[in-house]
Amino acid sequence: MPDCTRHPDSTWSDRAILHVDLDAFFAAVEQLDNPEYRGRAVIVGGSPDGRGVVSTASYEARRYGIRSAMPSARAAKLAPEDAVWVRPRMGRYQEISKMVFDIFRQTTPYVEPVSIDEAFLDITPGKYGDDDPVATAFRIADEVAALGITCSAGLGTSRTVSKIASDRQKPQGITIVYPGDEATFLAPLPIEVMSGVGPVSASRLKSMGVLTLGELAQLDPTTARELLGSNGSVLVERSKGIDQKPIAGGSKHASISSERTFSSDIREPDSVRKAVDLLSTKVARRVRRRGVAATKVHLKIRFSDFSTRTIQQALPTPTNDERRIAGVVMESVAKVWTPGVGIRLLGVGVSGLTEKGHQLDLFEPTIDEPHHPKTRTTDQLLTSIDAVNRRFGEGSLRRGATIVESITEDPSD
Numbered sequence: 001m002p003d004c005t006r007h008p009d010s011t012w013s014d015r016a017i018l019h020v021d022l023d024a025f026f027a028a029v030e031q032l033d034n035p036e037y038r039g040r041a042v043i044v045g046g047s048p049d050g051r052g053v054v055s056t057a058s059y060e061a062r063r064y065g066i067r068s069a070m071p072s073a074r075a076a077k078l079a080p081e082d083a084v085w086v087r088p089r090m091g092r093y094q095e096i097s098k099m100v101f102d103i104f105r106q107t108t109p110y111v112e113p114v115s116i117d118e119a120f121l122d123i124t125p126g127k128y129g130d131d132d133p134v135a136t137a138f139r140i141a142d143e144v145a146a147l148g149i150t151c152s153a154g155l156g157t158s159r160t161v162s163k164i165a166s167d168r169q170k171p172q173g174i175t176i177v178y179p180g181d182e183a184t185f186l187a188p189l190p191i192e193v194m195s196g197v198g199p200v201s202a203s204r205l206k207s208m209g210v211l212t213l214g215e216l217a218q219l220d221p222t223t224a225r226e227l228l229g230s231n232g233s234v235l236v237e238r239s240k241g242i243d244q245k246p247i248a249g250g251s252k253h254a255s256i257s258s259e260r261t262f263s264s265d266i267r268e269p270d271s272v273r274k275a276v277d278l279l280s281t282k283v284a285r286r287v288r289r290r291g292v293a294a295t296k297v298h299l300k301i302r303f304s305d306f307s308t309r310t311i312q313q314a315l316p317t318p319t320n321d322e323r324r325i326a327g328v329v330m331e332s333v334a335k336v337w338t339p340g341v342g343i344r345l346l347g348v349g350v351s352g353l354t355e356k357g358h359q360l361d362l363f364e365p366t367i368d369e370p371h372h373p374k375t376r377t378t379d380q381l382l383t384s385i386d387a388v389n390r391r392f393g394e395g396s397l398r399r400g401a402t403i404v405e406s407i408t409e410d411p412s413d
Helices: 025-033 072-078 090-107 135-143 160-168 182-186 197-206 220-240 269-290 322-336 371-392
Strands: 016-022 042-045 054-057 085-086 111-117 118-122 151-156 172-174 253-264 290-305 308-319 343-351
Touching: 016 090, 016 135, 016 160, 016 269, 025 042, 025 072, 025 085, 025 371, 042 135, 054 072, 085 290, 090 182, 090 220, 090 253, 118 160, 135 151, 135 172, 160 172, 172 322, 182 322, 197 220, 197 290, 253 269, 269 290, 269 343, 290 322, 308 322, 322 343
Parallel strands: 042 085, 151 172
Antiparallel strands: 016 118, 016 151, 042 054, 111 118, 253 343, 290 308, 290 343
């Protein structure tokens, strides 16, 4: 549950910085790819028989005191008998990481990676889109979960606040700190939670009776410099929630996509069509959110034997209509898939984004005049559907064809 000090319907009135951290990322990917590992202590890293080091430990392993950077030999002494030891597969982790960062960049161009499994996002209303930051944070978490892994996130008005907030409710938690509540949120927390306060600095502060960020915030500039050096005044400001450092980024990305890995392979045309409809709807909604239209449509399909095919098809005119996107994708599917063959993953994407073009009517797809009354009606319909989903949550209103139980992810993912 989110940590909200105000009513969740409060209007966000300041910068909105989101920090997202994937939960036990490497171990989570191993549990995703190997369902038999779920619920067990998974340790990713070097061999315990040599001088290996733990890279990532699942939350099940952490209950035994196993942590990242711990010598594998020590971890082996703490681990339960049924622990799973896995060598890192960086190629696979990078593949999943790219999917996650695609979700980020489909939301905002202001994405600053910290590592393969962590990033800051600037989702300030009006800077790139008008969506409510709280709703955006939950949507991103849901889309990451749809990949089969989870994340923890913190939302605040600065990097400092969002980073600290994302650690408060791990795993799979979202902590919201509304504008004006920064100092109250930070005050009771121990000084060690702030980046920049290392063991030496913490020792000096504690020797002066400074144990919390609230106490750090009350230091005068002279004392702060004596205890913390030239960075002292900055740390005091940050302990109050004052941090205007911007998020790097800002370039518009040229593609939007959505993928789904199925809990069990799908093999029937109806299931494939419904999956394509759902993915196309998600992609089209993001295209409309940007106020652009796409000129190319992409299909990614992974079969049960893990072989993968991708197809790109150009459009004669730009579109941001899910039905048109889905139609093109299904044409591509027919070129590479035979009903009955198992499909593990489907992905729908668009590229060649350009200024908003006209819609094709949902019921009269041959109409292509941008000012035709039916086209205007379709524009209004899609805009209204988007507005309802922004207000009440993703998926609150959608076409019946996209409602399908067979493609719902296994909750244990």
